[in-house]
Amino acid sequence: MNILSKKNKFGAFCYFIGIALLMIILTVSAWTDFEAMNVDVHNIRGNGNLPLVCPVFITPDETGIIKIKVENTQDRVSRPYITTVITQSTLSLLDRDRTFLNLQPGETQIITREFTYEDAVFGKMVLVNAKIDYPYPTPDLSGLCGIYVLDISFLTGSQLLIFLSVSGLLLSGLGLFLYTEGHRPLRGKIRLTTISYSVILSWIIVGIILSNIGFSQFGFFAFIIAVIAITVLLFGEKEFSIQD
Secondary structure (H helix, E strand, O other): OOHHHHHHHHHHHHHHHHHHHHHHHHHHHHHHHHHHOOOOOOOOOOOEEOOEEOOOEEOOOOOEEEEEEEEOOOOOOEOOEEEEEEEEOEEEEEEEEEEEOOEOOOOEEEEEEEEOHHHOEOOOEEEEEEEEEOOOOOOOEEEEEEEEEOOOOOOOHHHHHHHHHHHHHHHHHHHHHHHHOOOOOOOHHHHHHHHHHHHHHHHHHHHHHHHOOOOHHHHHHHHHHHHHHHHHHHHHOOOOOOOO
16 A cells, blocks of 8 residues: 555545534534424424524533524614523423513614523533514514533533534544645546535534524534435445545
């Protein structure tokens, strides 16, 4: 086996390790958001999507913050109210809060709610639902999110997210570089495989971003497509090194 073939295989190995780290983030985001669909399902559903900004992870030594953006797009004063529901250890015990606002035309406010790891359902995840009830004719909006609880003390949730994100991006980027090294200009199967690697990486990144700025439905959809694509890529190739 020549040096180029070894570099080719090592590049693919780095790429898939990086993808695995990024998939941890996407999997946790999609899974917890899916579980949040079961919280107060009959009482807190609107006609449109309300993006919630929530942490992905939380640890015992920190307080998490949920951010809700409220906008008045009308040309008159609007008095919406926000209902937020956060689990408290079980799905049946909920912390319900209602906030009334008075928004001037074009005004935007950010509403926050705090939570801790003690709010987690069965010690695994904190589940959140929120709804904005606007006066007619603005449609009501609802959104949800889930936060995974990790019982660790050496990292905060945000530090873990940064570690997984940076490591995943660096390893997958390095893997792509090594995989294509010596094959430029890219031709044939190596070109098609490189395009597949790049598309999957981009898709996972977009899924993570959208899932964590409130578009939970897209995050779950991105997770399903990513799993299918990675499975096809892994089992569709007999070996990591593809020769021209």
